[in-house]
Amino acid sequence: MVNMFIENSKPRKRGRPPGRTAEGEAARTRLYRTAIRLIGERGYEAATLRDVAARAHVSPALLYRYFPNKRAVVLALYDELSDQFAQRATDMPDGRWRDRFIYALELSLRVLGPHRTTLRALAPVMVGDVEEGVFARNTAFSRLRVQTAFQSAVVESSDAPKRAVAEAIGRLLYLLHLGVILWWLLDHSPGQRATKALVALFGQILPSAALALHLRPVRGFVQAADALFSDALLSEPQARPSLSTEA
16 A cells, blocks of 8 residues: 555654553543544545644644554554453353354444444455555454454354364354454445344354254365465464364
């Protein structure tokens, strides 16, 4: 992405590190919220850190101390949302993996809901940017939080298949959840009712998918699809499963 960052100033080294005091943390939070609102209003490319500083009535130097570029703002947003989701996902009810997946999917949409305008503005970045996209190395910390919750939804369910298959299903459901989020961001129906209908449709289809997992070819397909997903999109080579299917 050409000229992605308008400001490339390095963070200041003088004084206390930002965020170490209550006053510093309050300043960082105020600047972060201002930046997020401005990106939502103007789009990622059009919003600049100088504009953020002007709206927050601070000097650019002070802003750069906390956020040296727009990438830092985006990563902070990923950190906030993934952390909220991961913490709330610990209350996932016991039960079948398909029900737990729907719970996790609806929870993700609730967590993201207040930031929908900003996330729509960031959609091209999340999908295609090599450094800030959903599958970029720089954002792995956020992705793995959410991905782990979806894997746990299957692995720790009451009807979990063998662990290798359960983990593969969890990763594929995480990918499916990203597709639903993109659908939700593009959904122009009143109140995003089309997204709600799509989630309900998954709830109707997944019982058949659970039954199909009793078939060995289906389990093999799931593991092969998971391997392709990992090879194509995941940025942690050591985490990629083998292409071999279940014995």
